[in-house]
Amino acid sequence: MGKAPKDEIRKELEQWSPFLSKLKQADRDAGFTVPKHYFHNLQVDVLQQVREEAAAQPRPTSAPKRSWYGLLQPRLGLAVGVVLILLAAWFVFRQDPGADLVADLQTLTDEEVHAYIRENLDEFDEAMLAEYALVTNRSDWSFLSDEALDPEAVDELYEELIDELDLSTLEELL
Numbered sequence: 001m002g003k004a005p006k007d008e009i010r011k012e013l014e015q016w017s018p019f020l021s022k023l024k025q026a027d028r029d030a031g032f033t034v035p036k037h038y039f040h041n042l043q044v045d046v047l048q049q050v051r052e053e054a055a056a057q058p059r060p061t062s063a064p065k066r067s068w069y070g071l072l073q074p075r076l077g078l079a080v081g082v083v084l085i086l087l088a089a090w091f092v093f094r095q096d097p098g099a100d101l102v103a104d105l106q107t108l109t110d111e112e113v114h115a116y117i118r119e120n121l122d123e124f125d126e127a128m129l130a131e132y133a134l135v136t137n138r139s140d141w142s143f144l145s146d147e148a149l150d151p152e153a154v155d156e157l158y159e160e161l162i163d164e165l166d167l168s169t170l171e172e173l174l
Contacts, residue, residue, distance in 0.1 A: 122157060 013020060117124065 121153070122160070
């Protein structure tokens, strides 16, 4: 029973592929033989090849030093040129807001300044008014007299000043 199916398979294989059927008949060891003592020297040969490859690889060197010639590239020169043009344009076209303010303040008359101070007296402190007096070299404060001011506004101002005084300030004044 064991030989009959094998013979049939072998005959069918010879029919379909005569080359495959002849492989088994050929010497089995012919394709897979190695020379005698091949594996005895294999380790030594592999280690020798590894050492040769390691010695043949170039050693890493330090990065080449950059010279100042690299700074003369067109893209860097163009970037510096654009920045310089923008800075020059900014200096030429910028407006000094202080110059306009000074020019506007110089056009005000003394009467306009006095009227503004009278209307907004509660927003000024003594230091601001003293600074104004020093800047204008003014010793005449008649425009702040009680007749020039609204009596109710003066009373409110006095009441605010009295409310802000504390005991230690009163002792200092006395």
